[in-house]
Amino acid sequence: MTNTCVIIGASHAAAQLVVSLRSEGWKDQIVVISEELDIFYHRPPLSKAYLSGEKNKTQIAIRPREAFDKLGIEFVLGVRAEKINRKDKTITLNNGEVIHYDKLALCTGARARMLQLPGVELEGVCYLRSAHDAESIQRQVKPGGRAVIVGGGYIGLETAASLRALGMKVTVLEAANRVLERVTCPQMSEFFARVHREEGVDIHTNVQVSGFIGQQHVEGVVCADGTDYQADLVVVGVGIIPNAEIAKDCGIAVDNGIVTDEFARTNDPDIVACGDVANHPNRLYQRRLRLESVPNACDQARSAAASVCGTDKVYDTLPWFWSDQYDIKLQIVGLNHGYDATIVRGDVTGRSFVVFYFNNGVLIAADCVNRVKEFMVAKQLVAKKAELNLALFADETVEIKSLLTA
Ligand code: FAD
Numbered sequence: 001m002t003n004t005c006v007i008i009g010a011s012h013a014a015a016q017l018v019v020s021l022r023s024e025g026w027k028d029q030i031v032v033i034s035e036e037l038d039i040f041y042h043r044p045p046l047s048k049a050y051l052s053g054e055k056n057k058t059q060i061a062i063r064p065r066e067a068f069d070k071l072g073i074e075f076v077l078g079v080r081a082e083k084i085n086r087k088d089k090t091i092t093l094n095n096g097e098v099i100h101y102d103k104l105a106l107c108t109g110a111r112a113r114m115l116q117l118p119g120v121e122l123e124g125v126c127y128l129r130s131a132h133d134a135e136s137i138q139r140q141v142k143p144g145g146r147a148v149i150v151g152g153g154y155i156g157l158e159t160a161a162s163l164r165a166l167g168m169k170v171t172v173l174e175a176a177n178r179v180l181e182r183v184t185c186p187q188m189s190e191f192f193a194r195v196h197r198e199e200g201v202d203i204h205t206n207v208q209v210s211g212f213i214g215q216q217h218v219e220g221v222v223c224a225d226g227t228d229y230q231a232d233l234v235v236v237g238v239g240i241i242p243n244a245e246i247a248k249d250c251g252i253a254v255d256n257g258i259v260t261d262e263f264a265r266t267n268d269p270d271i272v273a274c275g276d277v278a279n280h281p282n283r284l285y286q287r288r289l290r291l292e293s294v295p296n297a298c299d300q301a302r303s304a305a306a307s308v309c310g311t312d313k314v315y316d317t318l319p320w321f322w323s324d325q326y327d328i329k330l331q332i333v334g335l336n337h338g339y340d341a342t343i344v345r346g347d348v349t350g351r352s353f354v355v356f357y358f359n360n361g362v363l364i365a366a367d368c369v370n371r372v373k374e375f376m377v378a379k380q381l382v383a384k385k386a387e388l389n390l391a392l393f394a395d396e397t398v399e400i401k402s403l404l405t406a
Contacts, residue, residue: 003028005308006091006099008081008246009107010034011043012297013275013304015062017105018073020305030073031099033091035080038131040068044294046134047158048324052165053138057131084250086268103308106258106266106273107301108243110292115150115236119212119222125234128155137235143167145232148221150209152179154323156237157192160201161325163235171202171229173209173221185342188355188367192325195351199326240292242277255279257290262314264304272307274300283316284383285335293321318383327351331375334365334382343393345374345400354378356393362386363393374400 005021007014010032018030032039040062049055068075076093083092084104091099112127119125126137137159141147147163149156152174160170172179178189179196193203208224212234222228242257253259253267257279264272264280275297279290299317306313323330328351339357346353346369354374357365363386366378377400381388388406392398 003102004100005030005103005105006101007032007105007107008034008091009109009243009275009277010036010039010075010077011041011107011109011275012062012294013107013109013301014105015040016298016301017107017274017305018068018071020302021308022071024305024309024311026305026309030071031076031101032073033076033079033081033093033099035078036130036132037078039075039077040065041131042294043129044322046131047128047155048162050131051128051134051137051159052162060131081246084246084252084271086250086271089270102270104271105304105308106247106252106271106277107275107297108246108277109297110240110242110276112236113239113241115209115238117209117211119214119218122212122214122218123216124214124218124232125212125236127236128159129240137233140233141166141168142232144169146171146230147233147235148173148229148231149235149237150221151237151239152176152203152205153182153237153239154180156235157196158323158325159235159237160196161199163233164199164201164326168233169202170200171204171231172196173207173223173229174203174205175208177206179203179205183336184367185336185339185355185357187342187344187348191348191369195326195328240276242279242290244277247271247273247277255288259288262303262316263307263312264300264315265307272304274304280315282319283314284318284385289319289335291319293319295320318379320379327370329370329372331368331372332365333368333375333378334363336365336367339364341390343390345394345396346371354393358390361388361390363388377401377404380404 042060080094112129147168149172210224211222213220244254247258248254258273264274282289303313303315321332336357341358343356352370355367368375
């Protein structure tokens, strides 16, 4: 008898999952359901090279479609999975179709957090999560026109850089007292604010957006302190919400995403979850985490595939992330939450340096700005929970690789 593994979602987690299912020995049917028509494309370029027009859709494909055809993957595209019936092992789609599963993988990811403010429905107020979103932003780009970005997180800042490259005048409005406040230290925030200002972006912090004005199309952004900013285009980047409702509605445990164990299993033995939607227990950090990154989606999918095939592959890889803005390649390893000291290697007033984060003398994270070598070394040191002489990290005369054996 043939078994069917159904996957909901067709992005980074699902792309890795189908490949890993085959390599783990799943020979039976694999059906992928996605509400998007464009599938298996890299999402990071949407705010970077795809938005700025440097890369086209073919260039952002995770793998060519034929590679998935060769693996015998079946697709149901442009439809939304609405309901899971765990008793009957079926999924009901929004077109009324019912699909049976033996094993189910939830790779539903996340969606952009929407603002509930007056005028948010005006044309030209955009979000950025999908290729479709990026294309609708591109259609509104006018060289010399004014773009306002709401939110000074990574997506907001990357979008600002891409819109500058396309010749727009860009303003970033951030509610906190510094950009990237949630994810990085004050020195890094100052660095990125400086770089964006050098590139011609107008950055305002401690600004609470209260609405949008315009007739049919947005013409301006209004703030709680009475200030307003002219806008031909607004891009809102204020975080994401995990698409976990479909799991919650059928009794799967949900708490800031779908709750899984370290093998990507949910509380239903036949259902796994991975990627942005999954909240997993992390061995390295000794707490539950829901990570929002491509490496997380791919590595967790490998564990999910093993679980579907009946073997245990623990998910405990070190979190890492990257961001590209102008000529800057930022590579982040580890999570800096709870740091009690930072050490800078290099010159924060330039465009090449590292901030190392420590807790009780142990290296827990590093933000590497145009420093690939340090990034590679930091990856190993964070994983080792290395306790080293902190002064060595700052000393550029000490070869960074030598810290691995220090
Ligand atoms: P997603 O990519 O969110 O995909 C989930 C898919 O499931 C979507 O297509 C969704 O439409 C579909 N879906 C959801 N519910 C249903 C349903 N009920 N029925 C059918 N289909 C459904 N990460 C990095 O590591 N580095 C970066 O530089 C970086 N830059 C980014 C830039 C942008 C603009 C964005 C948006 C994200 C970026 N990320 C980056 C984050 C990264 O893209 C995500 O971590 C990654 O896409 C997560 O993959 P996923 O498969 O878990 O979910």
